[in-house]
Amino acid sequence: MTAGSRGDAAPYTGLGHGLARGGHEVTVVTHACFEPLVAAAGVGFHPLPLDPRAELESARGRALHRSATGVGKMARMVGMTRSLVGRMADDLVAAAGSADVLLLSSSLSPLGHTIAEGYGLPSMGVFLQPLAPTAEFAPPVIGTRSLGAVGNRLAGRAVNAAVDRIFADTTRALRARLGLPPVGSRASRRARERRDWQVHHGFSPLVVPRPGDWRPGLGVAGYWWPYDVAPRLPDALEDFLDAGPAPVFFGLGSATVPDAERLGEEVVRALRAAGLRGVVQRGWAGLSADGDGDGDGDGDGEDMFTVDEVPHSALFPRMAAVVHHAGAGTTAAALRAGVPAVPVPIQFDEAFWAARLVSLGVAPTAVPLRGLTAGALGAAVTRAVAEPAYARRAQELAGRLRDEDGVGPVLTAVDRLAGG
Secondary structure (H helix, E strand, O other), X not given: OOOOOHXXXXXXXXXXXXXXXXXXXXXXXXXXXXXXXXXXXXXXXXXXXXXXXXXXXXXXXXXXXXXXXXXXXXXHHHHHHHOOHHHXXXXXXXXXXXXXXXXXXXXXXXXXXXXXXXHOOOEEEEEOOOOOOOOOOOOHHHOOOOOHXXXXXXXXXXXXXXXXXXXXXXXXXXXXXXXXXXXXXXHHHHHHHHOOOOEEEOOOOOOOOOOOXXXXXXXXXOOOOOOOOOOOOOHHHHHHHHOOOOOEEEEOOOOOOOOHHHHXXXXXXXXXXXXXXXXXXXXXXXXXXXXXXXXXXXXXXXXXXXXXXXXXXXXXXXXXXXEEOOOHHHHHHHHHHOXXXXXXXXOOOHHHHHHHHHHHOOOOOOOOOOOOOHHHHHHHHHHHHHOHHHHHHHHHHHHHHHOOOOHHHHHHHHHHHHOO
């Protein structure tokens, strides 16, 4: 069960396919717009209501950009999502009716755990971000630097309390509906922690080592790569790639931006000033490398190319560098490709992953979207491409990631839960 953007769904296609190969019947429960993504992995699908892109493009979604701090954005997100989660409850209950085990993303775990309790089902977390409080770093979702050991743990608890508020009304109603005693969201979370409820995290310990002060039951499994077989790029894009030196990719995935036209112009200006070709992905922001500004693609020019959805596993290895918003999924795809990165974090956990890329030596610096200029972006991309240490470190790390099996620990745990 997962909700959110494409990056909150794609990793579970690979995890689900791996579990199916291990002998399990798998259904991915997520928004209806991601059905083609899930169906391609050969697993079952159960749709949830809500269109996440429409929500981000709504007045409430665009208001997120008015907050200059991670805490401010988190506060706005709490208010926005609190009014939405109840609309998914009926479909989550229906999907669980035929299940033996529930695997829950962080975005739905309070609801999913309540449903599992009501049906008497075993459950387990499968999270894409490290959300448990730790002294080692501040909560990724507020996008701040370390607050010190005590401050980091206090901030982690505060974020958990904010999440509990998001789900409080819906979980209260669900408990009554399922005949469960009235227990609050905070008390339910603490009960899970006392029982060392299992959570496997879908990122590599090479990128985020397991914090030493985490409770038992919290593990770092390794990446769950989105499922794709022999991915192909469009012929026109293949022609562009073959026509010159490796270009630089720029894309923001499922993120939205206040002024897509201005940003596209800044990106093109930065890449051309650096003497680099570019591939710009439209994404949910509606970006374009269209030099004449009308967005129809006819002004891209010989050195720029605008693309829609393309498989990152096929495109990224052919790039000189990948400039991205540092969402968890795109960060993983760029690391897998073994090419340098320039993160452009926008909100929530993106600043956390951006800092990780810099500390790993695969990115020279982060260039936050707020205040991005062609000069700052061009300087960072030039360093990423021209200084060989970044490519060398990226290739080394990618080789080590290929040796990991992120699905294996989850499969072992599911076998144990399913066996009773």
